[in-house]
Amino acid sequence: MSSRMSSNLKYLFYPRSVAIIGASRTPGKIGYEILRNIIGFGFEGKIYPVNPNATEIMGLKVYPNVLDIPDEVDLAVISVPARIVPKVLNDCGLKGVKVVVIISSGFSEVGNVEAEHKLVEIARKYGMRILGPNVFGVLYTPSKLNATFGPMKVLKGYIAFISQSGALGIALMGWTFLERIGLSSVVSVGNKADIEDSDLLEFFMNDKNSRVILIYMEGLKNGKRFIEVAREVSKVKPIIVLKAGRSERGALAAASHTGSLAGSDEIYSAAFRQVGVLRAKSIQEAFDWARTMVSQPPPLNENVVVITNGGGAGVIAADACAEYNLNLMDLPEDLAAKFREYMPPFGSTRNPVDLTGEATEEAYGDSVKVALEDSRVGAILVLYCHTAISDPGMIARSIARSFIEARAPKPLVVSFIGGVECYEGLKLLNDLGVPAYPSPDRAAAALGAYYRWARYAGIVKK
Ligand code: COA
Numbered sequence: 329m330s331s332r333m334s335s336n337l338k339y340l341f342y343p344r345s346v347a348i349i350g351a352s353r354t355p356g357k358i359g360y361e362i363l364r365n366i367i368g369f370g371f372e373g374k375i376y377p378v379n380p381n382a383t384e385i386m387g388l389k390v391y392p393n394v395l396d397i398p399d400e401v402d403l404a405v406i407s408v409p410a411r412i413v414p415k416v417l418n419d420c421g422l423k424g425v426k427v428v429v430i431i432s433s434g435f436s437e438v439g440n441v442e443a444e445h446k447l448v449e450i451a452r453k454y455g456m457r458i459l460g461p462n463v464f465g466v467l468y469t470p471s472k473l474n475a476t477f478g479p480m481k482v483l484k485g486y487i488a489f490i491s492q493s494g495a496l497g498i499a500l501m502g503w504t505f506l507e508r509i510g511l512s513s514v515v516s517v518g519n520k521a522d523i524e525d526s527d528l529l530e531f532f533m534n535d536k537n538s539r540v541i542l543i544y545m546e547g548l549k550n551g552k553r554f555i556e557v558a559r560e561v562s563k564v565k566p567i568i569v570l571k572a573g574r575s576e577r578g579a580l581a582a583a584s585h586t587g588s589l590a591g592s593d594e595i596y597s598a599a600f601r602q603v604g605v606l607r608a609k610s611i612q613e614a615f616d617w618a619r620t621m622v623s624q625p626p627p628l629n630e631n632v633v634v635i636t637n638g639g640g641a642g643v644i645a646a647d648a649c650a651e652y653n654l655n656l657m658d659l660p661e662d663l664a665a666k667f668r669e670y671m672p673p674f675g676s677t678r679n680p681v682d683l684t685g686e687a688t689e690e691a692y693g694d695s696v697k698v699a700l701e702d703s704r705v706g707a708i709l710v711l712y713c714h715t716a717i718s719d720p721g722m723i724a725r726s727i728a729r730s731f732i733e734a735r736a737p738k739p740l741v742v743s744f745i746g747g748v749e750c751y752e753g754l755k756l757l758n759d760l761g762v763p764a765y766p767s768p769d770r771a772a773a774a775l776g777a778y779y780r781w782a783r784y785a786g787i788v789k790k
Contacts, residue, residue, distance in 0.1 A: 336457050337523065337531055339426040341468040341513070343403035344373045346475060347394050347425070349416050350407035351377030351385055358431060359407035360385075361477040362465060369467075369474035369482075374399060378416075394419050401425045405465065405475050410434030413461070414446055421454030429475060430460035436519050437462050444521050451522060463518035464494045467501070469511060470537045476514065478502070485510015486622040487615075488538035490528055492517050492546045493572075500544075500611065508758050509615055510622070512538040520549050526557040533561040540621045542568045542614055555599050562604030566621050566781040569607050570614045571596055604784030606777050613773065620763040620774040624739035626782040629706035629789040631657035632775070633699045634680040635667075637687040638713035641745060642680030645711055645768040652776025654707075656680070663702055670695045685715050693726035700734035706788065707739045707775055711768050712753075714746025720753030728760040739778060743771040 346366060352359035363377055367386060376399070377385050380392040391397050394404060394416065404425045406416055410432045420428050428451065435444040444461065451458045459466060465476030469484040478498040483505055491497030497516050504511055512535070515528055525543055532538045541561070548554050558567055573579040574593050600607050608614035632654045636642040649656055656679045659667070664677035670691040676682040683691050692712070699708045712723055724744070731740050742757055742764040744750040750766070757764035765771045782788040 334527075336426040336455065337527060339402040340429075340457070340459060340466055340515075340523070341473070341531070341535075342471055343427070343473070345376065345399055345401050345403070346371065346373060346473075347376040347378050347391075347397060347401045347404040348407065348475075349378040349394055349404055349420075351379050351382075351390065352407075353379075353382050353385055358477045362405055362407060362431070362475055365474040365476060365478075365480050368480045370472040371474070372472060373402075376401065394423050394425065397423070403427050403429070403475070405429045405431065407431040410440070410443065410461075414443075414450060417447055417450050421450060421456055424454075425456060427457045427459065429463060429465055430458055431463060431465065431477075432460075433462045435461045436521070444519060448521050458522040459515070460518045461521060462494070463516035464498050465516055467511070467514040469513070476501070476516070478514070479505065481505055482514070483508065483510040485512060486537065486539040487511050487618045488513040488515075488528075488532045488535070488541045489544075490515045490517060490525060490541065491544045492520075493544055494518065496544060504615070507615070508755065509619060524549055524554075526550065526554045529554075529557050529561045529567065533564050538565070540566050540568065540618045542570070542618050544570045544572070546572050551599070555603055558600075558605050559603035562781070563785050566617075566778075567605045568614050568617055568777075569600060569605050570611065571600075571607060574609075604781060606781060612770075616765065616770050616774045617777040619758070620739060620741055620778055621781070623761045623763050624741070624778070625737045626739065626785075627707040627775075627779055627788045628703070628738040630655045631704060631706045632709060633657060633659070633705050633707075634709045634711065635683065635692075635695055635699065636680050636711040636713075637683050637685055637692075637715070637718075638711065638745075639682055641711040641713050641743070641768055642682055645709060645743075645772055646680060648769045648772035649709070649776075652772050652779075654772060654776055654779060657705070660704065663698070663704065666698045667695055680711075685713075686717070688718065689722040689726035692723050693730045696727050696740070697730040697734060700730060700736040700738065700740065705738065707779070708741070709768075709771055709775060710740065710742045711771075712742070712744045712750075714744070714750050720744055720746065720749045721756060724753035724756045724764075728757055728762050731762050732760070739775065741765075741771045741775045743768045
């Protein structure tokens, strides 16, 4: 691939101008909704609708052909029926467009392999890159670009999300908003005729707006290249893969969905493990891990401290820590003595540090501060069980205050267990940048995944 082609990829994320070919006058049509999202999400570059049957849409002048636009076009989004795509794609080439997103279905996913090859040929001829075909678009929050027909509202954040599934990708855009999870990007890769996961990994590796790369994957076209690229990218930032088709039935479903050869699942797992790729089993798990990784610094060393107000939660967390290879440190006497100041005589400093059911918000805030400030502690897991004598909102604020004030180079992960007030506490913590989960197991799993990555990247000290 020429260097012009690989450097053209950046225009998928930083276009100065976007043409929407097949911008429709009819609400509900894909070409209408994409234009609406581009405008509504606040894209600050030039927007050029293209449609030979219209003159004005949403107050914008419409051009009959991309060649009629009196300006350079960096990115074109094509949303016309498959049979017209080669013609408009060729026009894009003549125009000097750098990247084209082909929304249209009707190519290799339904057996039209030849037609898809033809698109790649056209693109190569002009040095253009293609995303798709058969995709729902691209979103990049730093450029305020939402060229998708998914939801318009997405929270800005640091997770780059690549999806091989259309409907699932769109649904997860909405779900992340509900869960208060911020995204830097959403890229629908569809049939991966040209741009595939490894190209995007290379871009996101150097993208300061993305801290974690999360991929929903059914199969790979070029597995060897993916592994080679992932090996390098994983040294810089975590890659989480939700690889579907784990079961025989799932693999069959993937084959008929995106034509992916799911491959032997064991081979994927082994290859991922070797190059530091973290494989998640579920959507929840993948985003749980990502939430901790984007908001927290990596672990400082192998010593984990658990702070709790309930013995039972502590025991569950201790088991989960063992399962996820987290090392609960034996507290040195001077450190144990500091924790004892914040607990009644019947508390415990055996790690889990048990502040007991009497723990107040001050006790939480102060003991978290002790753990944050002691450089022998590499990561902290805080658990809270709701009691009638404490207020989850106050506890959450107190923990967050210590975290923000300490600016410590280590991760803090929290779990609140209880009813509706706990949910409010969790929300508050997450909004303040402290990852918080409704069960100790999920919190420990997120920290465990972060450790796995940090060990691979050689960041965590023994
Ligand atoms: N250049 C630009 N626009 C053109 C055109 C051309 N040469 N020829 C026609 N158009 C216009 C049409 O007039 C229409 O605008 P209008 O509604 O204002 O009349 C618009 O382009 C769209 O064309 P239309 O024929 O109405 O197609 P459509 O919107 O019904 O379907 C697709 C187009 C791409 C959405 C459809 O073919 C498709 O592939 N759907 C599946 C998409 C999908 O699911 N992708 C994967 C998601 S993961």
